[in-house]
Amino acid sequence: MPRLRPEAISPTAHYTGTVWLQHGLSHPAFATLRGQALYYALKAPLAASSLFGGPTLEGFLLARHRLIDMQLEQAIESGEISQVIEIAAGLSPRGWRFAERYRERITYIEADLPDMAACKRKLLVDGGLDSEHHHICTVNALLDDGPGSLRELVQGLDPTRGLAIITEGLINYFDTEAVLAMWQRFAGVLSGFSHGLYLSDLHVRSVNDGVTTRAFMDMLSTFVRGRVHLHFDSETEACEEMLHAGFSQGQLLDPRSFAASVPDCRRAGAGLVRVVVARTGR
Numbered sequence: 001m002p003r004l005r006p007e008a009i010s011p012t013a014h015y016t017g018t019v020w021l022q023h024g025l026s027h028p029a030f031a032t033l034r035g036q037a038l039y040y041a042l043k044a045p046l047a048a049s050s051l052f053g054g055p056t057l058e059g060f061l062l063a064r065h066r067l068i069d070m071q072l073e074q075a076i077e078s079g080e081i082s083q084v085i086e087i088a089a090g091l092s093p094r095g096w097r098f099a100e101r102y103r104e105r106i107t108y109i110e111a112d113l114p115d116m117a118a119c120k121r122k123l124l125v126d127g128g129l130d131s132e133h134h135h136i137c138t139v140n141a142l143l144d145d146g147p148g149s150l151r152e153l154v155q156g157l158d159p160t161r162g163l164a165i166i167t168e169g170l171i172n173y174f175d176t177e178a179v180l181a182m183w184q185r186f187a188g189v190l191s192g193f194s195h196g197l198y199l200s201d202l203h204v205r206s207v208n209d210g211v212t213t214r215a216f217m218d219m220l221s222t223f224v225r226g227r228v229h230l231h232f233d234s235e236t237e238a239c240e241e242m243l244h245a246g247f248s249q250g251q252l253l254d255p256r257s258f259a260a261s262v263p264d265c266r267r268a269g270a271g272l273v274r275v276v277v278a279r280t281g282r
């Protein structure tokens with residue numbers, strides 16, 4: 001059993017893990033003391049933002065999570081996708097939920113940096129939630145190849161079946177150069193499969209430049225102990241960069257367009273985030 005070093009695990013993964021739990025999306029097995037402590041410590045400052053009609057952190061987290069779920073569900077139901085790699089999965093319950101629901105119809109791989117992956121594996125096994133079509137692996141999204149790279153991880157997958165790559169809560173912590181390199185890496189890997197789908201959240205400058213929103217983003221940067229990067233000036237620019245990275249299609253979904261069917265997409269702050277839906281192949 002690898003030695004766990006919780007201090008090396010991103011605090012944000014503990015925080016979002018608690019958000020998913022608080023909103024009935026997760027399993028108590030994924031609860032951590034650290035996540036609960038952060039969640040309650042941030043409750044008051046975050047509530048202040050909503051008092052003035054500002055966005056809420058939980059609002060955009062839940063909107064992005066539900067919209068990614070919905071896109072993945074549609075791709076699985078249509079038969080396009082039967083293999084999933086969720087990079088930077090942290091304490092997200094999605095892998096467990098989809099593995100429970102689709103069982104042998106899918107292979108779901110959650111992948112994260114070594115400490116986080118070890119922590120997640122332990123929680124999953126201790127909670128009795130592991131299953132044979134759900135795996136927890138180590139990956140570093142910044143590596144092109146070699147041990148710990150995505151390229152190495154996909155070696156065991158079936159290229160005749162569709163593959164989805166998901167990143168949630170990852171790319172806005174990296175600068176533009178790193179994100180473009182990641183997108184190229186993802187498109188390159190996905191193009192080796194019968195269908196390739198990439199789903200992610202993204203914050204774009206043009207929808208995050210109001211005074212309240214900027215203050216909110218500053219607060220978020222303080223919380224994650226690093227800058228939250230807004231890579232693209234506009235949604236058009238972001239979509240163009242997806243094509244330059246090697247995707248054949250790229251679009252951004254505004255959660256508010258799904259408000260009628262997805263209640264969490266009606267929350268204050270839902271409009272701050274976009275969901276990337278990019279494909280390789282035809």
Ligand SMILES: C[S@@+](CC[C@H](N)C(=O)[O-])C[C@H]1O[C@@H](n2cnc3c(N)ncnc32)[C@H](O)[C@@H]1O
Nearest residue numbers: 010012013016088089090092116140141168169
């Ligand atoms: C904000 S958390 C998001 C967790 C989860 N996706 C969610 O939405 O609840 C960020 C995650 O990114 C992971 N991470 C950071 N750098 C990474 C990298 N280079 N490769 C893979 N994962 C990384 C962290 O370990 C952490 O689990």
